[in-house]
Amino acid sequence: MASLAGSSCSSSGAVFRAREVGGNNGAFLGHYNGLRPMENVHMVSSGTKSSGFVSTSARKCRTIKAMASPTVSSPKREKDPKKRVVITGMGLVSVFGNDIDTFYNKLLEGESGISPIDRFDVSNYSVRFAGQIRDFSSKGYIDGKNDRRLDDCWRYGLVGGKRALEDANLGHEVLDTMDKSRIGVLVGTGMGGLTAFTTGVENLILKGYKKISPFFIPYSITNMGSALLAIDTGLMGPNYSISTACATANYCFFAAANHIRRGEADIMVVGGSEAPILPTGVGGFIACRALSQRNEEPQKASRPWDKDRDGFVIGEGCGVLIMESLESAMKRGAKIIAEYLGGAITCDAHHMTDPRPDGLGVSSCITKSLQDAGVSPEEVNYVNAHATSTLAGDLAEVNAIKKVFKDTSELKMNGTKARKPKRLKNDIIPLDFSMIGHGLGAAGGLEAVATIKAITTGWLHPTINQDNLEPDVTIDTVPNVKKKHEVNVAISNSFGFGGHNSVVVFAPFSP
Incomplete structure (x- = not known):
């Protein structure tokens, strides 16, 4: 060992x-x-x-010593169709709308979806912009009465989940012919029904407990996204939520795949949803001093790898995958978009917000994910990385990546999370989606969709706002212009406050 x-x-x-x-x-x-x-x-x-x-x-x-598993010179991928996990559908809600192709085309075009917040009065806030979703419609997915009651976190989750089911040809008519006890739901959230919670507390303080809505608790708790989707669709398989901050969706993918591998489900509806753009959410991150304050140029606020970066841009939305055993997908003649090869989760056990400076938690997570996937480091040529919230975190992740991937000359690296990096010698900061903001618990779901679209289209979206690039950034970050790149194997990293590390591995599907 x-x-x-x-x-x-x-x-x-x-x-x-x-x-x-x-x-x-x-x-x-x-x-x-x-x-x-x-x-x-x-x-x-x-x-x-x-x-x-x-x-x-x-x-x-x-x-701290961690014992790594023996190096596998010729890793073997799973061959059993009951245990192979494929992606048969995708759905999302984003600042660019609810259509997968539109979402990815906007990213490829380098269009920014960051704009001034107008959902509530931010005139006295030090940060007044975000990746705010506008003109969202749940028509056809949520009835009017429930739509008016629901927290946006659950509205996004329901629409994203149902669109993913539609994409996988699993609409109501088809589901009604299937064994629904073999289909589960695992849609997590980092913060839950924040609007419902905030409103309930305000009513308690200002009007007394008798004015608290009976929906206060149900629409606040984090498991409700999975529960509501199951109630609407009748899916009776494994159902719960995971909440590990910005690592949430990846944790859900990892757990759902293992339900399939263990034979506990044939299909899982999986992802993350978040709706934090409200006074509590924005005010809380301002208090953490984590957000960019480029109020005069909001579309240029998120500046990965740029010397003038000053913070991350908060976003919202939902990203959901349909994960299915190959046996099930083939039996029902489903289209197969990509394959989930494996994943891993670890904990830094170090600090609330600061990752381990030596990157041990991250490097071991990447290594374990590749072992679980039956993939050698040399096979990976695309990393969708997580840009952490602290100076130490940015360096720790890149150091961890370099520990695992000795030759990065052919490696392309991007990610979904715009954070608050500050320049340091030899600091190489993973790319963020500077176009959509950081979706917190939803980020890994949106990241998974983008990673799979990179696999299926052969195009990587650009990193916009790279006007004054750090000289120490030597890995190809696809600056400002999209790039053609045939993805062999991709890994997607997500890390959350509390030291939660998660890595999932995707690849093109080969029968």
């Missing part, structure tokens, strides 16, 4: 700013003032008081 060792060192177990945040006195994010490096932070030893900061423990440094 090969040993991967990484050190986890800090001047204290956690350093918090003792200051008032949002009206509450308490700890802020460890090591960072929001998500930006804290200035003039004086570390203190155990038992020593220091004005303005509290240390939870003395300086400590630990070494």
Whole structure:
């Protein structure tokens, strides 16, 4: 067994700013003032008081060893049609609408969907723009009465899920002829029904508990997206949600594929949904100091790899895949779009928002995903990467990628998450969808759709707003103009607050 060792060192177990945040006195994010490096932070030893900061423990440094599986020189992919997992449908809700081809064509054109927020009054906000969905219609998918009641998170999930079912030729008429106990739903969310929750709390504070809607709890809890879709379609297979921040959708793909592989389901409706563009969501990320403040040029705010980048742009939407056993797909004559080869999940076990600086959690996750997929690193020529929220995170992911992929000369790399990187020597920051913003729990679902479209079309979307490229960026980021690229095997990375790492592997389908 090969040993991967990484050190986890800090001047204290956690350093918090003792200051008032949002009206509450308490700890802020460890090591960072929001998500930006804290200035003039004086570390203190155990038992020593220091004005303005509290240390939870003395300086400590630990070494963590992870045992990697033996290197497989000739990995073997799954051959059993009952265990091979294919993609037979896709659906989404995005800033570019609800049509898959329109969505990807807009990305290929380099069009930006970022615009000023007009859903609520942001005149006093320091950030006044987002990847806000406009003119959304659920007509034909949600009845009018329920549509008026539902949180947008669930509206997006229902429409995205039903469109994916339609794309897979699994409409009501077809589903009614199938064993619905063999079809499950796993649509996760990072934040849940945030509008429903916010409205309920406001009513409680301003009007009293008797004015709380009976839908307050049901429409707030994170499992409701999967539940509502199952209720509407009658799908009785595995049904729950996963909430791992920005890693949510990938966790769902990994879990759903394993349900199929274990014979617990033939088909899974899988993805992520999010609707955070409201005062609570935007205000919360402003408090974290994570968002770009380029209010005068919102369409140029998301600037991956650019020296002038200043934060990520919040977005919303939904991305859903239909994952199905090859046996089931062939039996019903379904179109097969691509194949899911494998995946993996790990935890950094390091920090709330800061990934491990040595990248051990990420590199081991990538390695395990390739082992699960039966793929060698040399076969991978496309990485849809996750741009993390901190300086350490950006470098940690790229270092992890370099640990696994020794030769990156043929590698193309992009991703879906626009974060708050800051330049550092040798810092190579993974690409984001600078056109749609960061969809949080939905990002991995939208990313999966884009990754599969890259596989099926042979085109990679450009990275827009690369006007002043970092000189240390040596990996091809497809700057400003789309690029033709035949994808052999693609991996898609998603990482979330709390140290949640997830990697999934897709490839063109070969019988």
